[in-house]
Amino acid sequence: xxxxxxxxxxxxxxxxxxxxxxxxxxxxxxxxxxxxxxxxxxxxxxxxxxxxxxxxxxxxxxxxxxxxxxxxxxxxxxxxxxxxxxxxxxxxxxxxxxxxxxxxxxxxxxxxxxxxxxxxxxxxxxxx
Amino acid sequence: xxxxxxxxxxxxxxxxxxxxxxxxxxxxxxxxxxxxxxxxxxxxxxxxxxxxxxxxxxxxxxxxxxxxxxxxxxxxxxxxxxxxxxxxxxxxxxxxxxxxxxxxxxxxxxxxxxxxxxxxxxxxxxxxxxxxxxxxxxxxxxxxxxxxxxxxxxxxxxxxxxxxxxxxxxxxxxxxxxxxxxxxxxxxxxxxxxxxxxxxxxxxxxxxxxxxxxxxxxxxxxxxxxxxxxxxxxxxxxxxxxxxxxxxxxxxxxxxxxxxxxxxxxxxxxxxxxxxxxxxxxxxxxxxxxxxxxxxxxxxxxxxxx
Numbered sequence: 001x002x003x004x005x006x007x008x009x010x011x012x013x014x015x016x017x018x019x020x021x022x023x024x025x026x027x028x029x030x031x032x033x034x035x036x037x038x039x040x041x042x043x044x045x046x047x048x049x050x051x052x053x054x055x056x057x058x059x060x061x062x063x064x065x066x067x068x069x070x071x072x073x074x075x076x077x078x079x080x081x082x083x084x085x086x087x088x089x090x091x092x093x094x095x096x097x098x099x100x101x102x103x104x105x106x107x108x109x110x111x112x113x114x115x116x117x118x119x120x121x122x123x124x125x126x127x128x
Numbered sequence: 129x130x131x132x133x134x135x136x137x138x139x140x141x142x143x144x145x146x147x148x149x150x151x152x153x154x155x156x157x158x159x160x161x162x163x164x165x166x167x168x169x170x171x172x173x174x175x176x177x178x179x180x181x182x183x184x185x186x187x188x189x190x191x192x193x194x195x196x197x198x199x200x201x202x203x204x205x206x207x208x209x210x211x212x213x214x215x216x217x218x219x220x221x222x223x224x225x226x227x228x229x230x231x232x233x234x235x236x237x238x239x240x241x242x243x244x245x246x247x248x249x250x251x252x253x254x255x256x257x258x259x260x261x262x263x264x265x266x267x268x269x270x271x272x273x274x275x276x277x278x279x280x281x282x283x284x285x286x287x288x289x290x291x292x293x294x295x296x297x298x299x300x301x302x303x304x305x306x307x308x309x310x311x312x313x314x315x316x317x318x319x320x321x322x323x324x325x326x327x328x329x330x331x332x333x334x335x336x337x338x339x340x341x342x343x344x345x346x347x348x349x350x351x352x353x354x355x356x357x358x359x360x361x362x363x364x365x366x367x368x369x370x371x372x373x374x375x376x377x378x379x380x381x382x383x384x385x386x387x388x389x390x391x392x393x394x395x396x397x398x399x400x401x402x403x404x405x406x407x408x409x410x411x412x413x414x415x416x417x418x419x420x421x422x423x424x425x426x427x428x429x430x431x432x433x434x
Contacts, residue, residue: 003394003398006391006395007395055364055366056366057354057366057367057368058366058368059319059366059367059368060367079326082326082327083326083327086327086328087327089328090327090328101328101330102328103188103326103327103328103329103330104326104327104328104329105186105187105188105326105328105329105339105344106186106187106188107326108322108326108339109187109188109192109339112192112320112339113192113193116194116195116316117195119195120195120196120197121196121198123197123198123368124197124198124199124200124372125198127366127368127369127372128211128212128363128364128369
């Protein structure tokens with residue numbers, strides 16, 4: 001039905017609803033906005049207290065969950081092994097003069113690709 | 129060069145045919161063959177040396193591939209989530225606008241998309257714009273109107289670079305169209321800052337690590353954090369929620385015609401589809417008698433001879 005209505009609208013001159021329907025609503029909105037701003041100001045002081053019982057970001061939660069899956073366990077292990085290896089190499093006093101310095105970007109990418117593959121399709125169902 | 133060589137050979141051949149110039153022609157031949165030989169050897173050596181080293185971009189230089197997210201406006205028949213655009217504008221205004229401009233969007237563009245006219249007017253009036261000079265010719269300022277563009281944080285590029293350690297924060301009006309991966313890339317970039325860079329990564333002072341940014345070293349630090357903004361509709365402001373909303377808003381900035389375009393697409397498909405069916409039917413209608421006719425040739429009987 002909406003499609004047919006669309007066609008009729010396309011043929012006939014249409015109305016844009018940029019203005020508020022009623023003046024009263026605006027007043028209510030303004031009051032609400034005012035309240036929200038006040039609350040914001042108040043909250044700034046209490047932020048430190050509230051931080052503890054805040055909900056976790058769904059993306060972080062999903063990524064953590066995904067790191068524990070069997071598929072990503074291998075990548076996690078490799079990344080950890082690389083980090084250990086590189087950290088050890090960095091302790092070497094000759095490290096600055098070495099020709100080749102390894103970094104863990106590739107291992108990190110593999111891990112992130114695995115985590116993304118697992119987390120990305122699920123994330124938006126957790127968001128508004 | 130080749131044509132010259134060719135003509136030299138031709139002259140050579142002609143020289144062979146006449147015995148008088150035989151000695152001269154053999155010298156020319158020697159010179160040409162030695163030039164060709166040296167050129168060939170040199171070229172061969174260069175190609176060989178070049179093949180000994182390979183240059184390919186590393187994974188870090190490419191940047192991490194952003195995963196595909198389920199954007200609410202992704203499908204062929206999907207429109208923007210306008211509540212998300214409204215929240216995204218709030219994120220832009222409270223966070224991004226500290227460094228990034230939005231030159232191609234005016235306050236009036238928000239009207240009917242994410243805000244009402246009076247809301248947009250009120251926001252515009254918070255900023256001062258250049259007015260016409262007064263009777264003495266002194267410059268004047270006036271509060272913003274709906275027709276004014278959204279003002280950027282810096283007066284010009286030099287000011288922007290000076291304030292950001294030499295890096296220019298790009299204008300965000302078309303950023304979704306301007307980056308490979310579009311929404312997915314910008315969302316991943318905003319949410320993808322790891323706690324610390326992978327071991328062994330060397331960063332310049334003032335640079336931050338982000339795997340999605342080609343090269344990994346980005347001047348922008350992580351800006352979105354949980355509960356950084358307080359949404360007026362009560363949506364929990366997690367980092368990923370803020371990123372999703374601001375990316376939806378930026379996608380609208382890049383493609384303000386998006387909703388209308390897809391609506392037109394549906395209509396076009398319907399009309400063109402029915403016209404196609406009509407064309408098929410017409411063709412069949414016209415061709416049926418021609419294709420089903422039977423052509424029979426009855427040769428006249430030869431007249432009998434008497």
